[in-house]
Amino acid sequence: MKAIRYARYGGPEVLELGEADDPRVGPDSVLVEVRAAAVNPVDWKCRGGHLDQILQPVFPVIPGWDVSGVVVRPGPAVPEFAAGDEVIGYVREDVLSRGTFAEYVAAPVRTLARKPRGLSFEEAAGLPLAGLTAYQVLHRVLEVKRGETVLVHAAAGGVGSIAVQLAAHLGARVIGTASEGNHDFVRGLGGEPVSYGEGLAERVRGLAPEGVDAAFDSVGGDALKVSANLLAPEGRLASITDPEVVAYGGHYWFVRPDPQDLQHLSDLAAQGTVKIHVSKTFPLEQAAEAHRLSQEGRTRGKIVVTVPH
Numbered sequence: 541m542k543a544i545r546y547a548r549y550g551g552p553e554v555l556e557l558g559e560a561d562d563p564r565v566g567p568d569s570v571l572v573e574v575r576a577a578a579v580n581p582v583d584w585k586c587r588g589g590h591l592d593q594i595l596q597p598v599f600p601v602i603p604g605w606d607v608s609g610v611v612v613r614p615g616p617a618v619p620e621f622a623a624g625d626e627v628i629g630y631v632r633e634d635v636l637s638r639g640t641f642a643e644y645v646a647a648p649v650r651t652l653a654r655k656p657r658g659l660s661f662e663e664a665a666g667l668p669l670a671g672l673t674a675y676q677v678l679h680r681v682l683e684v685k686r687g688e689t690v691l692v693h694a695a696a697g698g699v700g701s702i703a704v705q706l707a708a709h710l711g712a713r714v715i716g717t718a719s720e721g722n723h724d725f726v727r728g729l730g731g732e733p734v735s736y737g738e739g740l741a742e743r744v745r746g747l748a749p750e751g752v753d754a755a756f757d758s759v760g761g762d763a764l765k766v767s768a769n770l771l772a773p774e775g776r777l778a779s780i781t782d783p784e785v786v787a788y789g790g791h792y793w794f795v796r797p798d799p800q801d802l803q804h805l806s807d808l809a810a811q812g813t814v815k816i817h818v819s820k821t822f823p824l825e826q827a828a829e830a831h832r833l834s835q836e837g838r839t840r841g842k843i844v845v846t847v848p849h
Contacts, residue, residue: 543642544827544845545600549589552828552835560602563638563646567617572627572647576665576821577640578606579834579843580698586636587831597636603827604640604845605632607647608655608664618649626655628806630668630797641827643847653802656809663816664809666698666842671805671814673780673795674703677756678710681778681791686711688753691744691770693763695731696722696840699780703756704731705814712754715747717763722840725817741766751775757785764788817841823848 543560565571583603585591611625621627629652631640638645655664678684690707694700695716707714708730716731717740723733734743744752744766751772757764760782768777768788777790785792808814819841822830827845834843 541643542824543602544604544824545602546587547600549587549592549597551588552584552831554587555603555828555831557825557827560600560642563644565613565615565646566648567615568650569615569646569648570618570621570627570652571612571614572607572609572629572645572652573612573849574607574609574640574643574645574847575661575849576608576847577604577845578665578669578698579604579830579845580606580669581834581837582669584831584835595634595636601636602639602642603636604642605630606665606668607631607640607645608661609645609847612644615649620649621652626661627652628655628664628668628802629653630672630795630802632669632797641824641845643849648797650799651797651802653799653806656806658810658812659816662818662821662844662846665844666816666818667702667805667809667814668802669795670698670842671702671809672798672801673699673793674706674756675801675805676795676798677778677780677793678703678706681793682754682756682776684710684712684754687713689713689715689748691748691752691755691767692716692731693755693757693759693767694718695726695729695733697758698839698842699758700756701725701729701817701841702814704729706808709808709813715744715752719838725840729815741770744770754778755790757781760784818844820844821846
């Protein structure tokens with residue numbers, strides 16, 4: 541099969557299109573014909589070696605954790621899916637080896653759910669990692685409730701845009717940080733936008749004088765410090781980027797595959813409650829350009845790589 545691979549850590553230039561062995565399908569896995577794979581910041585962080593302490597690479601590595609596609613063959617211990625089923629997946633394992641930037645991937649059944657009806661393969665590919673991250677932080681960590689005020693950083697990004705929609709669906713009031721050019725986009729998601737930069741704390745306090753009940757950080761650094769200072773007396777704080785959140789009394793969260801959570805997200809997307817904005821698509825052979833654009837950090841919604849068959 542054709543696949544994007546890298547044989548060493550480095551910049552986008554280490555990504556090369558070439559031939560790779562077809563994946564073997566274990567008892568608990570599903571062979572998926574990849575139609576689209578989303579790019580996430582963790583992809584270029586892995587490629588650069590920034591997660592080397594927790595994810596061992598088996599070079600050459602096929603990058604990518606998000607996928608949408610069609611089941612070719614389920615493993616013998618997988619009655620949940622049949623050939624021809626359309627699926628999505630957050631295909632993360634404990635080593636960096638067989639990712640989704642390829643024509644086929646052997647996906648453990650614990651990483652999969654049925655593709656949302658009505659979504660294109662490109663849109664569906666943008667849901668798993670970002671959606672699970674937003675869902676798990678809001679439900680399991682921050683435990684957001686109806687009537688609460690939630691601060692979401694990078695509200696126009698892949699995770700943030702879904703977090704705004706999910707928090708609004710829970711009945712919360714959502715304040716979202718974004719550049720001025722993305723304010724209308726954030727409003728369309730159900731949030732109240734505020735601009736980044738100097739004076740952020742004052743702008744948020746102007747909207748929520750008594751503080752926010754929960755803050756969702758995906759930026760780290762100064763944004764994390766500002767978030768901690770904006771919390772109401774019983775406010776909760778979570779970060780998916782900066783482990784220093786623990787020093788502020790908050791929680792650090794690294795998203796995990798969960799087929800029930802993913803299926804719930806798929807159902808919400810099928811109902812139109814959660815919408816996925818795809819800002820740009822690239823063919824598989826231009827995966828390096830997709831990585832470069834993602835690494836610039838100014839993308840609205842998701843960047844997706846398509847795989848023709």
